Amino acid sequence: MGDNDDSKVFIGKKKAMAYVMAAMVVLNEGPVKLLARGRSISRAVDVAEITIHKFVKGSHYGEIKIGTEALENADGISNVSSIEIEILPAKK
């Protein structure tokens, strides 16, 4: 599986376990990237830790990137922090 949208899980306002499940499905095939913005960043970190330590034995962190995205809303453009957490499956 390449770097397409299928290998990305966008973290929003649902409970962490919903995203853990989605991440597990992707990890079964290859690496997964968890993407989150603003307040959801804390949840993305929770999802990563739960996935790695509780559900997918041997999975581990790949690259962790931090950035800023410009979001357009009613008040104009605002800058929001973002995170991209890569999780790699267990080595075979």
Added chain:
Amino acid sequence: MGDNDDSKVFIGKKKAMAYVMAAMVVLNEGPVKLLARGRSISRAVDVAEITIHKFVKGSHYGEIKIGTEALENADGISNVSSIEIEILPAKK
């Protein structure tokens, strides 16, 4: 400056700018580590982005680590996600 507490900034519930100021003071001497737990993780990412892009020209990310800490509270022990974001000063 070594890896002592002076080079760490613990991110809590204050406004991001308070921590940006603290990080800038440390960065003036050497690398700084931003530490945060739980909901404050999002704020730590904001602090890092603001420090790097708006205040300290040439500073850049070092290692970014994610983990889990066991916290004792009234209900017993609960696990909380944590992040450690290293920021390195501009190369001289």
